[in-house]
Amino acid sequence: MNNIIQLLIYGLQLGSVYALVSLGYTMVYGIVRLINSAHGDYLMLGAYTAFYVSLLNGNNLILCLLGAMIASGLIAMLSDQLAFKPVREQPKFSSLVTALGVSLFIQNLSRALPFIGPIPKPFPTLITKKLYNILDITVSSTQILMIIIALILLFLLTYIVNNTKIGRAMRAVSLDRDASALMGVDINKTITITFFIGGFLAGAGGVFYGIMYPTIDVSIGSLLGNKAFIAAVIGGIGNLNGAMIGGILMGVIEIFATSINADIGFGVFYLILIIILIFKPAGLFGKLTNEKV
């Protein structure tokens, strides 16, 4: 029983990271109907930014986190402006292909750049680890802090989307882009900000990845990004609550699955994805639109 609760806490920790990253996928999909496969790579660049910030300022969690989030946010915005905006009016699959290209580009460029390079880098210790024993269950300060920060970010995002002007604009654009343009919503600005917020959250995900696993390399983005993306689809892509729940759910499931057999850990992700898509094509909380004859 204790063992199960222990795994559950691990699962929540991992799940909160997935939730942060999958929110970015879902927001961007909701607003421009693009599966942005480069989203994971924003995360990777965020992790590297945190690495360099820590070299400059010592291992300050808040500074690293902020640096990573802003850097990822800016890169997300930039990639939208340079690559996705020009293909927005083209058939849907070509933006998906463009996103695949952007993802490859960011990864290969990072590998070629001297200050990132192909060799994994050790991630600094940003949180001094203390262990607490509550009723025979060990909880570390890292876990507590990560879950708290993730929760703060999730609440912040929910607040922005539900209670601010830009949040209203985002919801309007995701419902009907043309109609919101007619109502005076600045579409391009809204899309840009959505990309920024998505990247911002991914940056935090990158730092958390570094905290959880000691080394970072160029491919962590596609690894974590893929999982977070599946979490978003399972929750119902385009649906914010779905992404959060999907992320946490998949974190917990992954921890339990790998505790049974390490090899099938990742397979479980895809298995759940396939089952859900077959029986509930729009995910747990998504809605499918039907074509009118």
Add this chain to the structure above:
Amino acid sequence: MSLLEAENISIEFGGLKAVQNFNLKLKDHELFSIIGPNGAGKTTIFNMLTGIYTPTSGIVKMNDVVMNGKKIHEFTHMGIARTFQNIRLFGAASVLENLTIAMQSDAKYGLFDSLLRTSKFKAREKEIKENARELLSFFELDKKESFLAKNLPYGEQRKLEIARAMATHPKVLCLDEPAAGMNPSEVEDLIGIINKIRSSYDITIILIEHHMNMVMAIADRIKVIEFGITIAEGQPDEIKNDPKVIEAYLGKEEEQYA
């Protein structure tokens, strides 16, 4: 025995009764028209008659075979063809290809015939192409056979849709607002084509239309639908003077003068 028959068909969408107790018994070679205000459920009826929707209750029969639950292409193989209110051509294919695609059932060769290009395959393909060209010249589109369908002017796209439906060798042709968006001279042209089809082919036509003049000019029988319910049925002259129909289209007289 009747060609196409609908017995008390009704359909609901999430509790909303879109069509209720619709009955139809087509006579051979007639032109039957369904009219009614916008949103009356005319296209929904077409969708049930052509297999796109399955009625919630009631049955659709073709040549006395119950069609409920059959696939759309099986409806087509039974001899029902249709056009769409919002044009649905194969846009990036050429005009000729639009017809050869529809002549699927004429291609009576197997996969290996086509991979090895046997003489049987070649003969069939030649025949299909010839038939398609013939049909194109019937619709006066032969000069445009290599145009891409999406590049045709609007009126010709409508014509091509009818030609494509004819390419499936239908016994019943369902035309869903073929004159929508046309100017008067194009409507004249369309009436000419429909008459030409009726005189050249062994065919029965069901027509949904808003252009009253056109319906009154060519329909043999008319059914009027409002809010999914049949309110009148009869010859054009009877329909013209039916008070219920006038009410549906123009509103109640008292209200107008009130």
Add this chain to the structure above:
Amino acid sequence: MMKIKNNDTNKTYLSYIVVPVLFFVLYYLIQTKTINMYWRNIILICGINGVVAMSLNLINGITGQSCLGQAGFMSVGAYVSAMLTKNVFKPYMTDTFQTYALFVAALIIGGLAAGLIGFLIGLPSLRLRGDYLAIITLGFGEMIRVMWRVVPAAGRAKGINSIPKVTNFVSVYIIVFLVMLIFRNFTKSSYGRSCIAVRENELAGETMGINTTAAKIRAFVFAAIVAGIGGGLYSHLMTFINPDTFNSAKSTDYVLYLYTGGVGSFSSALLGAIIFTIIPEILRFMGEWRLVVYPLVLILTMIYRPKGLFGKHEFGFMRFGEKENEYEKEENAGILMLISKAVKSLLNGKKEKTRKEAQ
């Protein structure tokens, strides 16, 4: 009014000469070691990638579905044929004839196994569209990879090694040619037309009497068989494979070959695969930077030339020698057309110059 050329005249037979000539030239150069082993392998990989990219074009380009799991099909063909030749056929592969007969048999069985998987992956295409279909095919591809990781007979994570090295230039060239021929004949038949109907307007296709369900499944199965044969060629060239050889990045590669080449055209898919297999090799002197060039080209292509570098044209014998009419030409325009236009205008300019000088 533009004059419409009659399709039945003006046939171009150039490629009927180019195909055999290219074969003999390359064969001669390889035999005389003018092309070294390294480049020979690259030429073979070009052909194999071309086969898989063309199979993807059948699903994405002709039938208009979105598949992101081509490496999954490929891996089934690669594993099944490799297990066959290594564990079953090897003792009988004594002389050249028997070796190649058994190799072909292994390729076909591998292809059929991949076709079975293609059928399974094609099933969701009946319910899902666009993005969702792309995701689920990606998921299936990864599931296949996980499957190879846990199946003991497939060597788990280590994979299979010392597979007989029987893939050679002749076999690859012939298979590329046959695949092109078969895809061409398929597309130009009523089977291909029903795929095009699915792509252009599924509902209209269905109301025109086309069984779109069958058309989609047929495309998936057919493409999977061909990709599986490509996989078989690959494993018998590399002599070792492991599950990670066929990860989602490999599937992505095929998508990139197809879309930079020109989706909708088999010849553009082949050319795309060839060019983007060779470019990273030519750019080896750039070190890690060479891998930056190729996604960059892809992004720029999608922005400035969404029909792909070579457009939607079919080249040479893929067109039955028929010339394209003006309208199709406009629609399919690729970079080659741009170049030919530029050259023409340049030549015309020169002509005018000389005419002026003559005056």
